[in-house]
Amino acid sequence: MPDDEKRHARDGWARLRFAIVGPLLAAPPRRGELQQEIGRRAAKTWQHPHTGEPVRFGRSTIERWLAAARASRDPVTALGRAGRREHGTQPTVSLALRQLVRQQYAEHPSWSVKLHYDNLRVCVGATAEFGPVPSYQSVRRYMKAQGLQRQRRARTGDRDAIPRRADFEVRSYEVTHTQGLWHADFHHGSRKVLSADGSWQRPRLLGFLDDHSRLACHLQWYLDETAESFVHGLIQAILKRGRPRMLLTDNGAAMLAAETRAGLARLGIVHARTLAYAADQNAKQEVFWAQIEGRLMPMLEGVEDLTLALLNEATQAWVELEYHRHPHSEIACTPLERYLNAPSVGRPSPAPDALRRAFRAETVRTQRRSDGTISLLGRRFEIPARYRHLDRVHVHYAGWDLAAVDLVEPRTAEILTALYPLDKQRNASGRRRAILTPAPASPPPPASGMAPLLAELLRQYAATGLPPAYLPKDSTAPTEEKD
Secondary structure, three states: OOHHHHHHHHHHHHHHHHHHHHHHHHOOOOOOOHHHHHHHHHHOOEEOOOOOOEEOOOHHHHHHHHHHHHHOOOHHHHOOOOOOOOOOOOOOOOHHHHHHHHHHHHHOOOOOHHHHHHHHHHHHHHOHHHOOOOOHHHHHHHHHHOOOOOOOOOOOOOOOHHHHHHHOOOOOOOOOOEOOOEEEEEEEOOOOEEOOOOOEEOOEEEEEEEOOOOOEEEEEEEOOOOHHHHHHHHHHHHHHHOEOOEEEEOOOOOOOOHHHHHHHHHOOOEEEEOOOOOHHHHHHHHHHHHHHHHHHHHHHOOOOOOEHHHHHHHHHHHHHHHHOOOOEOOOOEOHHHHHHHOOEOOEOOOOHHHHHHHOOEEEEEEOOOOOOEEEEOOEEEEOOHHHOOOOEEEEEEEOOEEEEEEEEOOOOOOEEEEEEEOOHHHHOOOOOOOOOOOOOOOOOOOOOOOOHHHHHHHHHHHHOOOOOOOOOOOOOOOOOOOO
16 A cells, blocks of 8 residues: 555544544533443444545544543544554455456445455356355455446435435534534625725625633634635634634535635534535534624615725624623523633634644655646746655645645645745856755775676586587687698
């Protein structure tokens, strides 16, 4: 298995384990109820991070994961599965069985590998021409090498939400601690704003709402709904209020971007997502938007040339001086009072630069041997000469900020060096750095005598007792003269 596949396998297990024990960190149970909560998770069926099959875990396993997450400042990394050494061999699958596997996959592409293997065992046992039954790992490696991966059945957008509404009741919920759960969403404003180029555009309001206190951790209007804007607002919310334990979003492209998901995982924040077409799961955010449109926006009706800057200033003044200080009907106090007085499971915010570097995707690129560069989003970056021995390099980057691209060590995610775009005009000057190689401690001694291998070959050849297989020719010997 390549290094990047091993890393993705470890990340999948780490996220699954964190999804199991993360809610216990976000909303710690009351005294005496921890074992009951662990028992509930042990009885629940989870989805295997790679095969998609249902799996369960024992109570002792979950307790060990919870202890590791509590003891580490980076719970996701602490819960990662240690890589194992692969002694991979070629799959021992006969030619006849390979044809049977491909035929069965063509008929049932949505089957799991285990289901394919169980059916193959029946076929092999009933027919002798296929030979002995191979192991499950052999069949799995063969199907993976041939690209015979499981294909999911086509789904409509609301197929997950409709059965849930039919089979489960809808109830209001609230976590027990502040910073245990944040809601995040974009809202399309009812007013257009005048942009710098003189055009009218409809802004989007990005908001982060604390579930327990209803405090607005950060609000900001943008002219787009991209991952860059989402990360820009989330970083400000974390700098203001600290790191939450869980973030609930919908399935928008900005929330599912690689930069967003990687940043939440690195910060130890559980990323929970609502079902498609199930806005009721994020109802607190929807109720908050009603207050934006019912109180804030009407007070701006008299402003004809409304700009994005003025709208953001007015929003900050309204949320800090009215919304946070006005009693909330659901909690019987102001959001600010409850936020300050309720127990919290939040964590301090990292430094701004660390936050910016956290929300970056990780990718693997092959280094060009000709000039020591890689290609990233259509641009070429130079790899320092001291890393010229690396065939594949791991880099962290944000798609909207290619001015901050870093080369990282894949096992520890440590930043090795910054990468800069290729500057062909500057390189045209002909100035090049010398490649420094370590000088030998002492000059090598001159060769003496025959090499040991050749001496051994001569000894073995002489031991055969055969004459040399060639006819010597003495060019200095005199020739006989004929009479």
